[in-house]
Amino acid sequence: MERQSTEIRQEQIKQAVLDIIFTDGLKNLSTRNLAKKIGMSEGTIFRHFATKQDIILSIIADFQNELIDSLRNIANSNVESEQCLHDFLCTTVKYLTDNKGITILLLSEASNNNDVVLKNKLQQIFNSQKELISKIIRDGIATGKWDETISVEDVATLYMGIPVSVNVNLVLSSGEFHLDNFCKRMMRLLLKILNK
Secondary structure (H helix, E strand, C coil), X not given: CCCCCHHXXXXXXXXXXXXXXXXXXXXXXXXXXXXXXXXXXXXXXXXXXXXXXXXXXXXXXXXXXXXXXXXXXXXXXXXXXXXXXXXXXXXXHHHHHHCCCHHHHHHHHHHHCCCHHHHHHHHHHHHHHHHHHHHHHHHHHHXXXXXXXXXXXXXXXXXXXXXXXXXXXXXXXXXXXXXXXXXXXXXXXXXXXXXX
């Protein structure tokens, strides 16, 4: 068997964590099940990550680097507000559907273990997303396209429920999820709120 690089092994471990959580539930996430899923020993897992928390922190770092950075680029782009909102929404939904289990993992670990580090990281992610969606809404209002009487804070809070809804749909539908249809429906709803 060919020896894999540390980076490849770490990615395999992180993906297996998300797969186990999504398919078998958080209660079945053990180093034994993880090792079995990726075909390595438990000791090998701990050569790549010192602790389970290190795995989770690495998944959070990926989330921040991959999703939040993409969302920041979208929010700061010069595209028209409606297109910007669409790209922001669909990028979020696609990331969550491609990385099934990530939200379940992050929320469960932070709350069940009362882990201050994880809670702080999640708060940063939540705040970043909310600030970015608020920027998009304010930009749309500034152009005169969207209703200036709406509460940016309330619409941003409402928007933050969409990723939660994606995860509930993914779990209840056993992964069968129609990304394009969901994005279109959510965009129509948001535009009904935002348009003058």
